[in-house]
Amino acid sequence: MVIFTRELINWLEAHQLPCLVKESIGIExxxxxxxxxxxxLLRGEIVNSVKTYPGLIPLxxxxxxxxxxxxxxxxxxxxILKITGFVCLIIILISYLLKLITH
Incomplete structure (x- = not known):
């Protein structure tokens, strides 16, 4: 089992995968x-995590x-799987649309 230490989390965060859509089209x-x-979330910043990507916890x-x-x-x-999957999808799409409108 992998133990997520601060060093590992910091290293992974510094080496995130780029978004190909954002790089090629210019929108998120x-x-x-x-x-x-x-x-x-791994660092325990639950509120900031939900603010950054509201669909994470439902996912x-x-x-x-x-x-x-x-x-x-x-x-x-x-x-139950269908309902939770649908709710997750709706949360992700609504937050995405709001992000597009407000930015």
């Missing part, structure tokens, strides 16, 4: 800010539910 994509928000919940369903937890129904 719906995923812009995701990496930064993950690093903020983590969705991925955890999906992993649980794949692992064989029968109480996680496909309907």
């Amino acid at each position: 994509c719906p995923g812009c800010g995701f990496q930064t928000a993950v690093f903020m 983590i919940v969705f991925l955890a539910l999906a992993a649980g369903r794949i692992a064989g937890i029968k109480k996680i129904s496909p309907g």
